[in-house]
Amino acid sequence: MGNKFPFRLRLLALAFLPFVLTAQSRKDRHLSSAEVLGVRADASVASAAPVQKLDTASIRRMGVTSTADALRRFAGVNLRDYGGAGGLKTVSVRGLGAQHTAVVYDGVTVSNAQQGQIDLGRFSLDRLAGVELHTADEGSLLVPVRQLGAATVVLRSWQPNAQNRGMHGAVALRHGSFGVWNPSVLLSQNWNGCTGVNVSADYYHGNNAYPFTVKNGVATHREKRLNSQMNDWTLEANVHHLLQRGQLSGKVFYVTNHRYLPGPVTLYVSGNNEHLTEQNAFAQLKWEQQYGRWNFFGAGKADWRESKYLDIAGRYPGGRLDQRYKQNEIYASAGASYTWQALTAAVATDWFRNDLTSNLKVDNDVWRTSWLTSMTLRYAPRRFELTGRLVSSIFRNHATAGTEAAKNASQLSPSLSASWKLLSDQRAHLFVRAHYKEYFRVPTFTENYYYHLGNTHLKPERTQQLGAGVTFAGMPSARWQVQLTADGYANRVWDKISSIPYNLFVWRTVNLGKVRAAGMDVALQSTWTLRNGQQLIGNGTYTYQRVTDRTDKKSEDYGKQLAYTPLHSGAVSMAWENPWVNAVVSLTAAAKRWATNEHTVTTSVPAYADVNIGLYRTFRFRSFQLEARADLTNLFNYQYEVIRRYPMPGRAYRFSALLRW
Amino acid sequence: MKKTFKIAALSLLAGITLASCSDNEDPKKYVVPVQKEMIVLNQGNYYGGVEGTLDRLELGNTANNFWEGTLTSSVFKAANGQSLGDSPQNGVMCGSKLYVSVYASNLVWVLNPSTKKIIASVSTTEPEWVTTDGKNIYVANNNGFVTRIDTATYAKDSIKVGPNPACLVVANKHLYASISDGYNSANGYANGKKVAKIDLQTFKKTKDIPVGINPGRMDVDNAGNVFVVCMGNYGTIAPEVQRISKSDKVDKVAAGNHIVCLRNLLYVFDSQTNWSTGEVKTKVKIFNGSTLKEDSNNHFEEREMAPAPTGLFTDLNEKYVIVTSDPDGKGFNKPGFVYIYSSEGSFLKKLNVGIHPYSVIFPISYVTMVI
Numbered sequence A: 001m002g003n004k005f006p007f008r009l010r011l012l013a014l015a016f017l018p019f020v021l022t023a024q025s026r027k028d029r030h031l032s033s034a035e036v037l038g039v040r041a042d043a044s045v046a047s048a049a050p051v052q053k054l055d056t057a058s059i060r061r062m063g064v065t066s067t068a069d070a071l072r073r074f075a076g077v078n079l080r081d082y083g084g085a086g087g088l089k090t091v092s093v094r095g096l097g098a099q100h101t102a103v104v105y106d107g108v109t110v111s112n113a114q115q116g117q118i119d120l121g122r123f124s125l126d127r128l129a130g131v132e133l134h135t136a137d138e139g140s141l142l143v144p145v146r147q148l149g150a151a152t153v154v155l156r157s158w159q160p161n162a163q164n165r166g167m168h169g170a171v172a173l174r175h176g177s178f179g180v181w182n183p184s185v186l187l188s189q190n191w192n193g194c195t196g197v198n199v200s201a202d203y204y205h206g207n208n209a210y211p212f213t214v215k216n217g218v219a220t221h222r223e224k225r226l227n228s229q230m231n232d233w234t235l236e237a238n239v240h241h242l243l244q245r246g247q248l249s250g251k252v253f254y255v256t257n258h259r260y261l262p263g264p265v266t267l268y269v270s271g272n273n274e275h276l277t278e279q280n281a282f283a284q285l286k287w288e289q290q291y292g293r294w295n296f297f298g299a300g301k302a303d304w305r306e307s308k309y310l311d312i313a314g315r316y317p318g319g320r321l322d323q324r325y326k327q328n329e330i331y332a333s334a335g336a337s338y339t340w341q342a343l344t345a346a347v348a349t350d351w352f353r354n355d356l357t358s359n360l361k362v363d364n365d366v367w368r369t370s371w372l373t374s375m376t377l378r379y380a381p382r383r384f385e386l387t388g389r390l391v392s393s394i395f396r397n398h399a400t401a402g403t404e405a406a407k408n409a410s411q412l413s414p415s416l417s418a419s420w421k422l423l424s425d426q427r428a429h430l431f432v433r434a435h436y437k438e439y440f441r442v443p444t445f446t447e448n449y450y451y452h453l454g455n456t457h458l459k460p461e462r463t464q465q466l467g468a469g470v471t472f473a474g475m476p477s478a479r480w481q482v483q484l485t486a487d488g489y490a491n492r493v494w495d496k497i498s499s500i501p502y503n504l505f506v507w508r509t510v511n512l513g514k515v516r517a518a519g520m521d522v523a524l525q526s527t528w529t530l531r532n533g534q535q536l537i538g539n540g541t542y543t544y545q546r547v548t549d550r551t552d553k554k555s556e557d558y559g560k561q562l563a564y565t566p567l568h569s570g571a572v573s574m575a576w577e578n579p580w581v582n583a584v585v586s587l588t589a590a591a592k593r594w595a596t597n598e599h600t601v602t603t604s605v606p607a608y609a610d611v612n613i614g615l616y617r618t619f620r621f622r623s624f625q626l627e628a629r630a631d632l633t634n635l636f637n638y639q640y641e642v643i644r645r646y647p648m649p650g651r652a653y654r655f656s657a658l659l660r661w
Numbered sequence B: 001m002k003k004t005f006k007i008a009a010l011s012l013l014a015g016i017t018l019a020s021c022s023d024n025e026d027p028k029k030y031v032v033p034v035q036k037e038m039i040v041l042n043q044g045n046y047y048g049g050v051e052g053t054l055d056r057l058e059l060g061n062t063a064n065n066f067w068e069g070t071l072t073s074s075v076f077k078a079a080n081g082q083s084l085g086d087s088p089q090n091g092v093m094c095g096s097k098l099y100v101s102v103y104a105s106n107l108v109w110v111l112n113p114s115t116k117k118i119i120a121s122v123s124t125t126e127p128e129w130v131t132t133d134g135k136n137i138y139v140a141n142n143n144g145f146v147t148r149i150d151t152a153t154y155a156k157d158s159i160k161v162g163p164n165p166a167c168l169v170v171a172n173k174h175l176y177a178s179i180s181d182g183y184n185s186a187n188g189y190a191n192g193k194k195v196a197k198i199d200l201q202t203f204k205k206t207k208d209i210p211v212g213i214n215p216g217r218m219d220v221d222n223a224g225n226v227f228v229v230c231m232g233n234y235g236t237i238a239p240e241v242q243r244i245s246k247s248d249k250v251d252k253v254a255a256g257n258h259i260v261c262l263r264n265l266l267y268v269f270d271s272q273t274n275w276s277t278g279e280v281k282t283k284v285k286i287f288n289g290s291t292l293k294e295d296s297n298n299h300f301e302e303r304e305m306a307p308a309p310t311g312l313f314t315d316l317n318e319k320y321v322i323v324t325s326d327p328d329g330k331g332f333n334k335p336g337f338v339y340i341y342s343s344e345g346s347f348l349k350k351l352n353v354g355i356h357p358y359s360v361i362f363p364i365s366y367v368t369m370v371i
Helices: A011-020 A026-045 A056-061 A067-072 A445-449 B002-021 B075-080 B182-187
Strands: A051-055 A077-081 A089-093 A101-105 A108-110 A128-135 A151-157 A166-176 A180-191 A195-206 A211-214 A221-224 A230-243 A246-261 A274-291 A294-312 A320-340 A343-358 A366-379 A384-399 A409-424 A428-441 A461-477 A480-494 A497-501 A507-511 A515-529 A535-549 A568-577 A582-590 A608-621 A624-633 A641-643 A652-660 B029-035 B037-042 B053-058 B088-094 B097-102 B107-111 B118-123 B127-132 B136-141 B145-150 B156-160 B165-171 B174-179 B194-199 B204-210 B215-220 B226-230 B240-244 B250-255 B258-262 B265-273 B280-288 B308-314 B320-326 B335-342 B347-355 B357-361 B364-370
Touching: A051 A056, A056 A128, A056 A535, A056 A568, A056 A582, A067 A077, A067 A089, A067 A128, A077 A535, A077 A641, A089 A101, A108 A320, A343 A445, A366 A445, B037 B088, B037 B335, B037 B347, B053 B075, B053 B347, B088 B127, B088 B136, B088 B357, B097 B127, B107 B127, B136 B165, B145 B165, B156 B204, B165 B226, B174 B215, B174 B226, B194 B215, B215 B258, B226 B258, B240 B265, B250 B265, B250 B280, B258 B308, B258 B320, B265 B308, B280 B308, B308 B357, B320 B357, B335 B357
Parallel strands: A101 A151, B127 B165, B165 B215
Antiparallel strands: A051 A128, A077 A089, A101 A108, A128 A151, A166 A180, A166 A652, A180 A195, A195 A230, A211 A221, A230 A246, A246 A274, A274 A294, A294 A320, A320 A343, A343 A366, A366 A384, A384 A409, A409 A428, A428 A461, A461 A480, A480 A515, A497 A507, A515 A535, A535 A568, A568 A582, A582 A608, A608 A624, A624 A652, B029 B364, B037 B053, B037 B357, B088 B097, B097 B107, B107 B118, B127 B136, B136 B145, B145 B156, B165 B174, B174 B194, B194 B204, B215 B226, B226 B240, B240 B250, B258 B265, B265 B280, B308 B320, B320 B335, B335 B347
C-alpha cells in the first residue's frame, strides 16, 4: 500500500468525514493487495530460516490491535501477557524462553542487560511499519552479530522517504475503552531527493481500570483492575540519507512511562500501591554501502535507561520500597561481505559495554563488556542455498571493589541452514529448508547480582535447534493466491538458569534445568479476488509446542509441559475488502496451560479464545488521506488469563483516525 | 494451644481421679478434651496463583491407629464453597473457634472447628502468625504491629512492636514477638535482632530482648523457656537457635532453622540446601530445654528424613514430632508431605498433602466419657 506515515486515523478527524472524503479507488486497493502478497512471498518463501512478516496492510487486514497482538498471530510464538496496556508482554519462540528472543528496532538490537527481556508492550503498533519474526536463524548474511538470537523479533518504524520531496505530516487520535486517549503527530521533510527527516510525538493515557471477574466459588464477584493508570510520552526523530549505492539512517528516541502496577489478583484483597517509572533514550546510526562485490555496514548506539520502582506498604523500612536503577550501553558494530559468483563470505563484529548502577547497597556498580564476531559463508547456486555461520562470543564481567564480579564466559556457536527451490514458475513456488543452530544467553544482571537472588557463578544458558520446513506459494487460479508454510523442529535447552526459593523472599539462581521442545508451526495466507474490486483475505497460524522439563528423571515434573506453554495455539482472521467499508474478524486461541510445572486442578489455566472484529476505510481528498477504523476486541467478553491472576480485559472498543497529507 | 489443651486435660484428669475415689456412686459423665483430627495448612504458591488449602487427617483413638485415619483435601473449600485465600500461615484454637491467619489475603478466618464453616473473618494487615492466651487472639502483622482480637466481638486493638514481627508465643504471662526486620535485609536487619516482650495483662510492650539476626519461629518448653530461630542473613551468617530464659537471659543453643518443643525437650532441625541440585540435607539434635545438654535418645535417621522441611510441630499431647515438608528444595510448585516421627525420632508415617505445607493445627474436640 505504500503508507508512509505511522499513525492511524484518530477520532477528531472523523468530524471531516462527511465533507471532504471520497472512497479509495478500486485500482489502489487492487495494487495494494498484490503488493502485499508479493512481499510475503519474497520474505518467507525463499529464506532458509523461517521468517514471518506483518506489514501495515497485513496488520490492518488481520485486525491486529497492538504489537503484542501482532506477535501472537505468528506461528511458534508463546506470548506472556500480564494484562492491560501496562502489563508486561514478552514472547518466547519454540520453547526457548523469552530471554532468548532478541528484539531489533530499525536495524539495531534493543537490550536490557538488567532483566534480559524486552517488554514489547512498550512499542506502539502505530509507530511501526512492520513486524517480523525470524526463527532459528537470520536470513540476511550481513547483520550485527547481536541480532543473531535464538529467535529475533524485528520492528521497523516509519522511515522518512528520502525521494518523496516536500513537507508531509500526519495527525492521529485513538480512543478506546477504559479511558484510553492516544494522540500523535508526525512531520516529515525531504531535501534534494536524497535526505529525509521525520519527527514524531506520541502520548498515551489510559486508566485501564477494566472490570473482571474474581472466580471464587460462592464468593465470585466482579471487580475493577484498579491501580492501572498509565501515561506514556514517546518522541522520535529519524533521518535517512541516500548515498550512491548506499544509505545512512539515524534515530534519536526518548520514552518516559509512568504506570501504576495492579499486581496479581489476590483473594479477598483489592488495591495495590506499586508504581513504576521508566525512561529510555537512545541514539543510533547505521551506514550501509556497496562497492562492487563488497558490501559494508557500520552501526553505533548509545542507550540510557532508568527505572524507578516504588511500593508503598507498612512492611518496608520507612513505609516504602524505593529502588532506582540506571543502565547505560555503548554499542558498535561493523561488517563486510564479498560475493563471488555463487559464494558469499561475510564477517561482522560487535562490541558493547553495559553497566548498571542503583540506589541499593548491593546490585550496584557492575558492568560487562562483550565482543561478538560472526563469520558466515553462503553458497547459493540457482536453486540451492547453503549457509554456515560461526559466532564467537566473549563476555567479561566487572564490579567495583567489594562486589564479586560475575563469572566471565566465552562461547562458540555454529549454525548451518539450507534451502532448496524445488519448484519455481510464474504460478507456483515450492521451497524446502532445514537448519541446525546452537546459541545461548548470558545471565542477566539481576540473575547475577540481585540481593537474595543472584549468583555470580552462573554459566550461560545454552540452546540447540534443529528444524525443517516447506513453503508453497502459488496461484491456483487467476483470482486466488495462496501461501502455506509448515515447519517442524526439535530444540533443547540446558544449563537453564532457574531461581530456587529458600523461602518466599530469599532465592538462589542456579544453572539447573534441561528443556526439550518439539513442535510444528503452520501458517496459511490466502487471497481471493472477487468482482467489483472486492477481496477476501484469510490468514491462519497453528502452533503445536511440546515443551517439557528434562531436568531430573526422578522428579515428578520430568516430561511435563512447562508452565504457561500451551500445547496448541493459533490465530485465524478473515478480511473482506470492498469499495464501501472493509471488515475483518479474527480469533486467537490457546489450549489449557498450567501456572507451574505441576499439573493439577489448582494449577490449571483454562483455554481461551479471543474474537475481534473491525471496520476500516481509507478516504482521499486532494492531497489528504483519512483512515478511519473501529474495533471491538474480545467480542464475546470472555474472561480469561494468559498469566494466572492477571486477568485480560473483556469486551472493549477502539476508534482510531489518521489524517495525513 | 497445646498448653491450653494440657490445662484442660489435667483439670479433667484430677476430676476423674477424685471421682474414682468415691465409693458406691453411679457412673458419671465427663466432658474430655481429645484430638480427633489434624489440619494441615498448605500455603499454595502465591506467585504461581495457587491458593492456600486446608487438608484434614482424621486421627485414630489408639496409639496403633492414631495416624491411620482418612486424609481429606481442601476441606475449607468443600465446607464453604470458596477459597481459603492466599498464603495461609498458621492456625490456633481458642474456646470453641478455630482461627486461621491468611497473610496475602489480609485476614484471619474464624471457623467452626468441626465443620470448618466460616463464622467470621477479621481483616488485619498481612498476618504472619496467630496465637492465643486462652482469652484473646494475637496476630503478628507484617507492618510492625501486634493486633489483639476479642474472641466474642472480634474488636481489635494494636500495639507497635517493631518491623516485620514473624512469630508469637505465649509464656510466663507474656506474649513474645520475634522482630525480624526481614524487609531490611540490605541494611543487615538492623532494626530487628530482638524479641519484643508484651505484658498480656496490659497489652503493652515491656521490653525488647536482644537476640541474633533475623529471628523467626519460636516455641516454649514446659519450664517456660522460649526458643527462637535466628535465621541469619541467608549468606555469611548461618541460622542459629537461641534460648530466652524466664529471666530473659539469652543463650545460644545450636545451629538450626526449625524447632519444636515437646515437654522439656527441644528438637532442632538444621537443614542445608545444595543450591546446585536443590537437595536438602537435615541433621537433627535434641536438647534438654533447661540444661541445654544434648539428648542421646535420638533415632532420627537421614534416610527417613523429610526431604525439605518447612516447619516443625507437635500434637496436643506432645508425643510426636511432626514435620511439614516440600518434596524438594527446588520450589513451591509441587504437593508436599507431612512426616510424623515418635518423640525419639522413629519414623511413623508420611502423608501426601497440598502444595507447600507450612503448619498444622490440632483442634481440640470435647467428648463425653462415662466413668
